[in-house]
Amino acid sequence: MADLKTNILGINFNNPIFTAAGPTAANYEMLKRAQDGGAGGLVVKTISVEAAKVPIPNISNFNPNSLLNAELWSEVGYKEFIETELKKIRTLGLPVIASVGYSPQDLEILGKELNGSGLIEAVEFSIHYIDKDASNLRKTAVALKNNIDVPVFAKFSPGVSDLPLAVSMLDDVVDGYVAINSVGPALDFNAETRKSYLGSADGRGWLSGRAILPIGLHFVASIHKLSKKPIIGVGGVRTAEDVVKYLMVGASAVQVCSLSILKGQSVYGKLAKDLEKWMDAHNYPNIESLIGIFEPEQEKVQHFLYHGKQVLPTVDYNVCDNCGACVKICVHNALEIKDKLTLEKEICVRCGICTQVCPTHALEMKEG
Secondary structure (H helix, E strand, C coil), X not given: CCECCEEECCEEECCCEEECCCHHHCCHHHHHHHHHCCCCEXXXXXXXXXXXXXCCCCEEEXXXXXXXXXXXXXXXXXXXXXXXXXXXXHCCCXXXXXXXXXXXHHHHHHHHHHCCCCCCCEEEEECCCCCCCHHHHHHHHHHHHCCCCCCEEEEECCCCCCHHXXXXXXXXXXXXXXXXXXXXXXXXXXXXXXXXXXXXXXXXXXXEEHHHHHHHHHHHHHHHHHCCCCEEEECCCCCHHHHHHHHXXXXXXXXXXXXXXXXXXXXXXXXXXXXXXXXXXXXXXXXXXXXXXXXXXXXXXXXXXXXXXXXXXXXXXXXXXXXXHHHHHCCCCCEEECCCEEECCCCCCCCCHHHHHCCCCCEEEEEC
């Protein structure tokens, strides 16, 4: 049986599935449900010196697996939150990671307030509103690090303009990274009423959920190449295989928010159980054996359409059941089922999408 325990900077977690700093981590009651639901670590909703003035409505389920939100940080004042919520959250018995924002002045105040409290194992700070200015980014990290005695994680926004520069400015200050925050701004609205689903001033919000998984994987993989510090992946996790992907590109754990909104707080334990099954089936003994094993880009053999050796969809007729999913997805009509599935090589443009929609994994891109 695979061992799901993970250790990050000396902090022991029973499994690598954490809450994320969002609506389902807003208070003790919600995090108690997350604990009951099998979360391995508790990341708390972001607090700042000024309580947020949150527009309503603020969450839109525009897609079955993704959300738009205009949620901000906590609407509760930081002193009240620490006194009334964080002290109770501490009693849940799981490692707690605070989330704070946003300016250097804010982080100095919040760091001092949390320092020595014994209420948290670590703290992340969001660069959501400051990542365009590298010098201010470093100043913000230093303001927190100099005023707190627990590990500090920098949480990246996907809008960061120069990731190598940002990491170079932070790497000797912070203890680790979190990637990514939600993506945006983004817009959706009701075509009948011509009104946005969100109550923000311009109707815009931030995209989260399944749609941003590839962006999150890109950021974690990139940070892993730039730094030896631990990384926590967040964004788009829906299945145990998504967790595996984050681990393989360099994360030591993942955070989950949108899925818990859409499916309930039991998703953490389900992901953990499914991860254990996946690891057992693929002979990975522990979390450490998965971290950072994604094939490095420089070792990948590239192929180019109509230049040199070609890769083509190749059919394994032992598992193909002629369901037709690949035929429907092929916009070039290069696939056809008569007695069996056949490929017109002259028409096929080698896009590869047919191999991804095949439910029996009968298609694979191979040289030929």
